[in-house]
Amino acid sequence: MKPLVAIVGRPNVGKSTFFNRMIGERIAIVEDMPGTTRDRIYGDTDWNGREFTLIDTGGSGITAADEEVAELMRRTEKPVILGANKADNAERRMDAVEFYTLGLGEPIVLSSLQGVGTGDLLDRIVEELPPAEEMAEDEEDERPRIAIVGRPNVGKSSLLNAILGFQRAIVSDVPGTTRDAIDTEVTFGERKMVLIDTAGIRRRGRVGPGVEKYSVLRSSRAIERSDVAVLVIDASEGLAAQDTHIAGEIQDGTKGVVVVINKWDLAQEQHRAEREEIFPDPDDEIASAERYRRIIMEGLKFIPYAPVIFASAKTGYHVQSLLETVLSIADMRYLRVPTARLNEVVQSAVRHHNPTVFRNRTLKIYYATQTRVNPPTFVFFVNNPEALHFSYERYLENQLRAAFGFKGTGIRLYFRARTKNDTRGGQER
């Protein structure tokens, strides 16, 4: 979980200008606020290595004055930082001292438009954030964390219920680390796992324009907190742009992933209705599944390592194999490759296919080592990381996968210039 930082103030003080300057080209998520004309906009950013999510709250109503907003802020338990924006010139910067009277401490004087003083404000924000360790999920917790994600109506909550109702699963609610996230622990066989944000999945409601966007935000959060994401796709609808987008987030987070093609019962029915009269074929289900798998994975080319499961939340078809797959992916993320074996594989990969000249340089790989698990992370010590072409990075990743597996999980490869006395690794780039 990243800490949340809300930008509040009366309309037109420059909240969005500040937000936009901090978020830049990065993706912001818009949440329609019921009963208001303004949206809440969320975006991730970082400062001095601390990541946090900024919320542009869009204002506190047309009548609010600075004093009223300040009064609201004084009553909150949260740390409050006062920013005096639009201090575009020396005179205005001088005037800003009058905001002391708001009783919120020393105002940070800034101009979001010019980008002056914004660094000071960010410094103060980072000072007030809870310690990074507090925000991290419990490291000791060995239970894999599973996020069930997908577009609305693909069958996430049905699948959740199918899992919870699965006769060999023992279910217990565990409170999440944040107020609004309620997770559920499931014991399957000897193994425990945590299904993330089950409250969010179950929360059904009116489907309005804001709901889909909101569920996108929820699924981003769930993915962030997960070890393995279950990406649910509706077999009767096929792959949609939103599915690809979610898959991209899973990949960016180097998470484990399994693709569930849900409502397979429905797709089979449709398929039979179309084919039956012509030539019924007992092998047809397998053939159509394979065809379907190829079409879906063509659209999800960037996660070729993801297993695909045809399932039905309605009939319970393949729910057990989904749970087994999720657990095996979680285990894959803890795979440790012995350094000697790793370097054999890397050397052999280089022998079979030498790096070509890129940016006038030829990459030389001296040594590789695995620096961590969950996700499996490898550091390659090279003459010059600049000389690495992305296609060669992909080649190396494929070679590691061919040798060691890592079925169903993203892995990370870092490339560092070797300095004379440094071949051990340890830290990442």
Ligand code: GDP
């Ligand atoms: P969510 O928005 O992703 O949580 O989707 P829901 O679980 O609410 O499911 C949306 C609709 O699809 C509901 O009407 C479900 O009954 C139906 N549904 C879900 N899974 C299946 C399935 O495997 N087969 C069939 N035929 N219908 C399903």
